[in-house]
Amino acid sequence: MQTRSQKPTVLVTAADLAPQALDMLTQFEVVFAGKQPTEDDIVRMCAATRPVAIIVRYGKVNARIMDAAANLQVISKHGSGIDVIDQAAAAERGIAVKAAVGANAAAVAEHTWALILACAKSVTQLDQRMREGHWDKSTHKSLELDGRTLGLIGLGAIGRRVAAIGAAFGMRVLAFDPYAKEVPAGVELAPLDTLYAASDVVSLHCPLTAENRRMLNRDTLARFKRGAILVNTARGGLIDEAALSDALLGGQLRAAGLDSFEVEPMTNPHPFQQIPNAILSPHIGGVSDAAYVNMGKGAAANVLAVIDEHARNAA
Structure with missing residues (x-):
């Protein structure tokens, strides 16, 4: 049986994710960057855990972060605003960028x-x-x-x-x-x-x-x-x-x-x-009880879709 430590990693740039989303990601080791992670925090965690996916709740994801995550296949936004992700840098590196459109x-x-x-x-x-x-x-x-x-x-x-x-x-x-x-x-x-x-x-x-x-x-x-x-x-x-x-x-x-x-x-x-x-108000328009779940599930679904596509292409 595969142990937990052998699972590929998903890094979440926050301290939590909806339980319903975590239930969708059981094939991964999900790690959290904390409540307000800095760029340096995320770079260190990417270097240490080599995530295949980053779920972006807080902060930005730039080329430096992408380069620290050698196995990165997808950057999935916990919401709809992907302007916090350097999309040009992701495209240059063949990394998919996805949004949980409509979730909030x-x-x-x-x-x-x-x-x-x-x-x-x-x-x-x-x-x-x-x-x-x-x-x-x-x-x-x-x-x-x-x-x-x-x-x-x-x-x-x-x-x-x-x-x-x-x-x-x-x-x-x-x-x-x-x-x-x-x-x-x-x-x-x-x-x-x-x-x-x-x-x-x-x-x-x-x-x-x-x-x-x-x-x-x-x-x-x-x-x-x-x-x-x-x-x-x-x-x-x-x-x-x-x-x-x-x-x-x-x-x-x-x-x-x-x-x-x-x-x-x-x-x-x-x-x-x-x-x-x-x-x-402090950018909380999309933060409600239901949206928290919907955005988490949407972000997780996008991770699964891209990782599955990579696996099929590699087969």
């Missing part, structure tokens, strides 16, 4: 709406005022979403869910996605400039690429409808944070709900911490 779509869509509603209804600000002893019933007016326009940048699994909820709220839904293979009923495709100018709420649901980094900057934010809400549950690098700070402080935007940041963890101190109409 429901969780991220729900968190998107939590942020939209918190911005539109001033939830955090009113809560703070109440705790300070104020009763703002006679002076406060929230933004009613019925009849307003929701603009979505990206119409993948998450964007489509956000669109459906927007339609249920009675909103007009615009979307920009040059790669969309289908457009849900009730969603209108629109150029970016049209979407910026018409939308009362703009929500980001696209991957981060070299081409769209800081796509929201001083120029593009100036094209937004004055008093609009911006929500980002995608990637922080899509936004020029200094430009967004100015747009919030100057009244160009009513509020922003932000779950991702250019540097993560978000630097402390950070200008956003002093802006009351910026509502912040």
Whole structure:
């Protein structure tokens, strides 16, 4: 019988993985890099354990890490955002890169709406005022979403869910996605400039690429409808944070709900911490009880698929 030490290794860049995912990986020795592994931590573990697969939960995987893992066949993302993996370096080395597409779509869509509603209804600000002893019933007016326009940048699994909820709220839904293979009923495709100018709420649901980094900057934010809400549950690098700070402080935007940041963890101190109409959460949109399981199972399934394919090709 094969002993545990003879099994090929899967390295997880975290301290844990859903039990349901571990049950799928019994043919492997699964090792964990810890809660917040550094690049050096991961390099050392790759050199020591020579993993055939890395499941990426936290941190980035670059060429240095790949070169430390001589047996590496697949890098599998615990989620959908593979921008944390150097895909060009992986391709050069013949290493597959996979994402657990759609595994956290429901969780991220729900968190998107939590942020939209918190911005539109001033939830955090009113809560703070109440705790300070104020009763703002006679002076406060929230933004009613019925009849307003929701603009979505990206119409993948998450964007489509956000669109459906927007339609249920009675909103007009615009979307920009040059790669969309289908457009849900009730969603209108629109150029970016049209979407910026018409939308009362703009929500980001696209991957981060070299081409769209800081796509929201001083120029593009100036094209937004004055008093609009911006929500980002995608990637922080899509936004020029200094430009967004100015747009919030100057009244160009009513509020922003932000779950991702250019540097993560978000630097402390950070200008956003002093802006009351910026509502912040620590990139947890995709972290729910169900998504944790779904992402783990999706990542494990991708590992198994690639390893099995390699085995068949070698036979």
